[in-house]
Amino acid sequence: MRFLNLRLQNFRNIEFAELGLDVPRTFLVGANGQGKSNLLEALGLVTALRSFRTQNLSVLTKKDAGGYALVHQVDHEVFGATEVEMHGGRNGRKLLVDDEAITRLGDFIGRFPVVTLSSADFQLLRGSPAERRRFLDLTLSTIDPEYFDALRRYHRGIAERNRLLKSRSSTAEFDAFEIEIAPHAVFLYRKRKEAVAHLQMVLREIYCGLADADEGPEVTFRPNVDLAEASDFAAMLAASRKRDEIMGATQKGPHRDDLGLAVQVGGAKEYASDGQQRGLCVALRIAQAALFRDVLKIAPVLLVDDVLGELDPHRKAGFWQACPPDLQMIATGTELPENASDWSVWRVSNGRVGRP
């Protein structure tokens, strides 16, 4: 897909702005804090109503305004020219696709895929396993509505079981919930395993373009429980009741899965340098985009939030090579990129957008 146009009202520091995007490459240039990232954030909401910067969507409304409104116009492989309209804030959330109200998030997630690269991606390497699970869950939810459904049911089931653990419940109640949790758990396990293998394959290719040939990236699935059969998983839960009761919560399951991310240098796994870590994060995002394109048959849009400045010159050059040329790209930076003539440039200053 491609963005054609974006209109924003009362979003972050932007009172009103309109941005023509009907080109392959757009660059938003401006000093820090002027609103460049806010524009990318607004574009990014179109995939899953999630911001790459915050989990608290109430901060999106401009100070002193009741709510924000966004209108994305996109050209889409399946839906053709489409308008996505979003309202959020004090007056409640509303989502319209071509004037039709969307009431269930599951009907929306992944229809308009974008991938955002930002310095927050560093958390994928340095942050807690929860960060990596979130990456995996968002990736899979985008390409597979069944995954999103299973994930919701699994977490709901675990929450119910955790309550059972605290209330001296009968064996029959535990049985009833565990037997229903198990198929979702092994579904998540299988899908995660598959996706990580796919990701690893794509990642290798991309990373080659980014760095020296003797460096190899490695993304591995680290399941908390290595069980692929629902009956085995249910039996594991049943056997863990005593222990879980003492701990006060379900200890084992996909809610404790993790991803291993590493760079191998000359065949040996080494502690990756800062540059290598940044390169790995970038490659991981591009791999995510490639995965979306391969599975959804819809080209995602790449949103690049000021990450190029952090790459060394060698990797910077490699970045452009590694980006699939058929993906629309919208990037931000404090200064113009090298071949500025390849880009449609907007200057962002104090919440206003204009041509330089």
Added chain:
Amino acid sequence: MTPAYEKLLLQLKALPGLGYRSAERIAMHLLVERRDGLTDLIESLEAAKAAVGRCANCGNIAESELCGVCQDERRDGSKVCVVEHVPDLIAIERSSAWKGRYHVLHGKLSPIHGVGPEQLNFTSLQRRIQTGGVSEFVLALSNDIEGQATCHYIQEELVGSHPIEVTRIGFGLPSGGGVTFADSVTLRSALESRRAYH
């Protein structure tokens, strides 16, 4: 505001689906804007309170010991459709796709909401199982983890080894959705395509 008004407001706000604003609007409507209708409302509330209770057999609302469905001789008493709430029963009745009888659980297992087996209408369900005469249960519970767990509990813990066929509807129901909000066509196809449990 006056103490009597405040008390009424609190009572209204405790009703399901009413927030402060709507409770306030209703209170004003009753006390100020349509005061003459108030007596009728009080009377019908009192009459309903006196007359309406739960059917001793199935848990449906009833104005005598048994509800209309349980009294109806033409209904097939060997087939019982188990639902969570009375509105689910009403929705299925409206689709006229069910000729058997019902059992209303008044909820589903949900530890998070403090609902265990004791909170559900299981005692009379157990009685119906033990008395015999039921050959099939159709479980029309919501298509979420709590609804599914409740199905499992009924099958394993209550029906157990009794010779009763247990089927679940669910095919065609929106995922995570309940029975009440499904349209008649969906409900009819869901009932017709019920499948054996496990």
